[in-house]
Amino acid sequence: MEKGILEMVGGEIIGIVSPVSICMLLVVLLVHTLTPHGSSTSVATIAMMIYNEQPNDSFVEKFKGGLLNAIVFVCIVMLVTFVLVGLFYFRFTKCLRVYMGFSAFTVLAWMGGIVAVELIQFFSIPIDIITFAICLVNFASVGVMAVFFCRMPIVLTQGYLVVIGMLVAFWFTKLPEWTTWILLVAMAIYDIVAVLAPGGPLNMLVELAIARDEDIPALIYEARPVLPRQISGPPPMSSSPTPARTRRWSNRRAPRNPGVGRGNSGSNSALDNLWTSNGQPTSLITEPPLAPEVGIIGSRLVSSTGDAGMLNSISTVVAGHQATESNVDEDTVPLVSHGTNNSSTAAALDGMESGMHFQGSDQGGSESEDEGLGLGVSGAVKLGLGDFIFYSVLVGRAAMYDLMTVYACYLAIIGGLGATLILLAVWRRALPALPISITLGVVFYFLTRLILDPFVVDLATHLIVF
Amino acid sequence: MEGEPVQTTAADTEWGRQTDVSSAGSLQWPTIDGPLGVYNEEAVKLAKSFYYGGFLLLPLLWFVNCFYFWPVLQHREAEPLIRRYVVKSGIGCVLFSVVLLAWALTFAFGGERLFGSYWKHLAIFDIDDKYGPA
Numbered sequence: 001m002e003k004g005i006l007e008m009v010g011g012e013i014i015g016i017v018s019p020v021s022i023c024m025l026l027v028v029l030l031v032h033t034l035t036p037h038g039s040s041t042s043v044a045t046i047a048m049m050i051y052n053e054q055p056n057d058s059f060v061e062k063f064k065g066g067l068l069n070a071i072v073f074v075c076i077v078m079l080v081t082f083v084l085v086g087l088f089y090f091r092f093t094k095c096l097r098v099y100m101g102f103s104a105f106t107v108l109a110w111m112g113g114i115v116a117v118e119l120i121q122f123f124s125i126p127i128d129i130i131t132f133a134i135c136l137v138n139f140a141s142v143g144v145m146a147v148f149f150c151r152m153p154i155v156l157t158q159g160y161l162v163v164i165g166m167l168v169a170f171w172f173t174k175l176p177e178w179t180t181w182i183l184l185v186a187m188a189i190y191d192i193v194a195v196l197a198p199g200g201p202l203n204m205l206v207e208l209a210i211a212r213d214e215d216i217p218a219l220i221y222e223a224r225p226v227l228p229r230q231i232s233g234p235p236p237m238s239s240s241p242t243p244a245r246t247r248r249w250s251n252r253r254a255p256r257n258p259g260v261g262r263g264n265s266g267s268n269s270a271l272d273n274l275w276t277s278n279g280q281p282t283s284l285i286t287e288p289p290l291a292p293e294v295g296i297i298g299s300r301l302v303s304s305t306g307d308a309g310m311l312n313s314i315s316t317v318v319a320g321h322q323a324t325e326s327n328v329d330e331d332t333v334p335l336v337s338h339g340t341n342n343s344s345t346a347a348a349l350d351g352m353e354s355g356m357h358f359q360g361s362d363q364g365g366s367e368s369e370d371e372g373l374g375l376g377v378s379g380a381v382k383l384g385l386g387d388f389i390f391y392s393v394l395v396g397r398a399a400m401y402d403l404m405t406v407y408a409c410y411l412a413i414i415g416g417l418g419a420t421l422i423l424l425a426v427w428r429r430a431l432p433a434l435p436i437s438i439t440l441g442v443v444f445y446f447l448t449r450l451i452l453d454p455f456v457v458d459l460a461t462h463l464i465v466f
Numbered sequence: 467m468e469g470e471p472v473q474t475t476a477a478d479t480e481w482g483r484q485t486d487v488s489s490a491g492s493l494q495w496p497t498i499d500g501p502l503g504v505y506n507e508e509a510v511k512l513a514k515s516f517y518y519g520g521f522l523l524l525p526l527l528w529f530v531n532c533f534y535f536w537p538v539l540q541h542r543e544a545e546p547l548i549r550r551y552v553v554k555s556g557i558g559c560v561l562f563s564v565v566l567l568a569w570a571l572t573f574a575f576g577g578e579r580l581f582g583s584y585w586k587h588l589a590i591f592d593i594d595d596k597y598g599p600a
Contacts (some may be wrong), residue, residue, distance in 0.1 A: 126574040131566060151504050151512060153534045313564040
C-alpha cells in the first residue's frame with residue numbers, strides 16, 4: 001500500500017532519532033547512577049595529557065588547560081584519521097578490519113566490563129566471577145561479530161552499535177568539566193573543517209570511496225531499510241547466494257550508469273534488472289535491501305536526491321552488493337574502530353563517520369534511471385557512531401548538573417539534527433552533523449544553567465509556580 | 467497450521483510472508499529479518515557457522531542462531547538443512563543456560579554458608595575491591 005510522504009520521511013527520521021535518543025537516555029542513566037557529580041578518580045586519557053584539571057584552579061587556568069587539552073585531542077584525532085585514510089588508500093582493508101574488530105572487542109569487553117562491575121557494585125548483585133566472565137566474553141564476542149563480521153539480526157547489530165556508542169560516551173564523561181565542553185566545541189569545529197574543506201581527511205575519504213566505488217570502513221549506525229515494494233520470495237536454492245550487504249556510495253554528480261562497470265558487480269546488474277524489468281519479481285530479490293538508504297554517516301549528513309524530489313532531505317545510499325569472495329564476511333557496517341585508548345577511538349570513529357557518501361542519483365527522480373534512486377522513497381538512515389557519542393557526552397555532562405539541563409540539551413540536539421537534515425536537503429552533499437547540534441546544545445546548557453535554573457528553583461522554593 | 471499451506475495469517479502478511487501456494491507449508495524467508503536477511507546457501511552456511519561457533523564457550527551464538535532463524539523453528543517442515551543446526555543450537559543454548567543459571571543461583575543464594583571462605587574469593591565486588599582501581 002502506498003504510504004504518504006509524511007509516513008516515509010517521518011519513519012526514517014524516527015529511525016535515526018530513536019537510537020540517538022536511546023543512546024542518550026542510557027548514558028544519562030549511567031551517569032546519574034554511577035557518577036552523578038562527575039568522576040571522582042581522574043581518568044588518564046590522551047585528552048588529559050597536558051593539563052589535569054584540579055578543582056582549585058582558577059578560571060583562567062582551567063580555561064587555558066582545557067583549551068590545550070582539546071587542541072591536543074583534535075590533533076590526535078586528525079592524525080589517526082589521516083592514518084586511516086592512508087590505510088584505506090593503500091587498500092589495507094584486512095588490516096583495517098582486524099584493527100576495528102580488536103578495538104570494538106576492547107570497548108565492549110574492557111569498558112563494558114568496567115561499567116558492568118561498577119553497576120554490580122552499586123546494586124550489590126552477588127555474581128561470581130565465572131558467570132560474569134562467561135557472560136562478558138560472550139557479549140563482547142557476539143558484539144564484534146555482529147558489528148563487523150557476520151550477518152546477524154538487524155536489531156542485534158543496531159543494539160550493539162548503540163551499546164558501543166554508549167560505552168565510549170560514558171567513558172568520555174569522566175573527563176573534567178571544562179575539558180569536556182571545550183573538547184565538544186573543538187570537535188564540532190574540526191568536523192566542519194574535516195568534512196567541508198577540500199583537504200580535510202573525511203572529505204578525502206569520501207572522495208576516495210566514491211572514486212573507487214567501495215565501502216568506507218566506518219562505524220555507522222544503519223536504521224532498518226524499508227522495502228519499497230512487495231517481494232515475492234527468495235530465488236530458488238541453487239541460484240544466487242545472498243549478496244553481501246555492502247554499502248556503496250557514489251557521488252550524486254556521477255550517477256551510476258546502468259551498464260557501466262557492471263562486469264564485476266553482480267549487485268549492479270541485479271539492480272539493473274530491478275529497474276529495467278519491472279515485471280520480474282525474482283530479480284528484485286537478489287538485491288536485499290532494495291530501498292535506498294539515507295545516509296548520515298558519522299558526522300556527515302549525506303544528502304541525496306530522493307526520488308521525484310520527494311525525499312530530498314535524506315541521502316540515499318544504495319546498498320549495492322559486490323561479488324565478494326566471502327559471503328559471510330560482509331562489510332555491512334565496516335567499522336572504524338577505536339583504539340585502545342579513547343582518543344584514537346574517537347579519532348577513528350570520527351574519521352570514519354564522515355565517510356558517508358551518498359548515493360548520487362539523478363534528479364529526475366524517475367525510477368528507471370538510477371540504481372537506488374527511485375527505489376522507493378524510503379530508505380534506511382545512517383548516522384555515524386561518532387555523532388552518537390558526542391551527543392551523548394554532551395547530554396551526559398548536562399546530567400551531572402541537573403535533569404533540567406538534560407531536557408534542554410536533548411531538545412537542542414534533536415532540533416539541531418533536524419536542522420542538519422533540512423540543510424542536507426538544500427545542499428545535497430556531505431555535511432557534518434555535529435556542529436549545529438553541539439552549538440545549540442552547549443548554548444542551551446549554559447543558558448539553562450545560568451539563567452533558567454536559578455529562576456525556576458527560586459520560584460519553586462518560594463512556592464510561586466511549579 | 468502446517469497442514470494448511472494456503473492459509474495466511476494476518477501476522478504473516480504483515481511481515482511480507484505469505485505461505486507459498488505451490489508447496490505445502492513452505493517458508494518464504496528463513497530469517498526474522500525477512501527479505502533483508504540471508505537466505506539459501508548463505509543461510510545454511512551461517513546457521514552452520516553459528517552452530518559450530520557456539521562450541522567455543524559462546525552459547526550466545528546459539529541463542530542468536532535460534533533468534534535469527536526463528537521462522538525456521540516455527541514451521542516444522544521448512545528448510546531442513548537450516549533446521550538441523552538451529553534445533554541443535556536451541557537445545558545447546560537451553561542446556562547451557564540451565565547449567566549457568568543453576569550455578570549462578572547457587573552462588574547467589576548459597577552465600578557464605580555453602581561455600582565458606584571461597585565465597586569471598588569469587589564474588590565480583592570483593593575481587594574488584596582487591597584488584598580494581600583504588
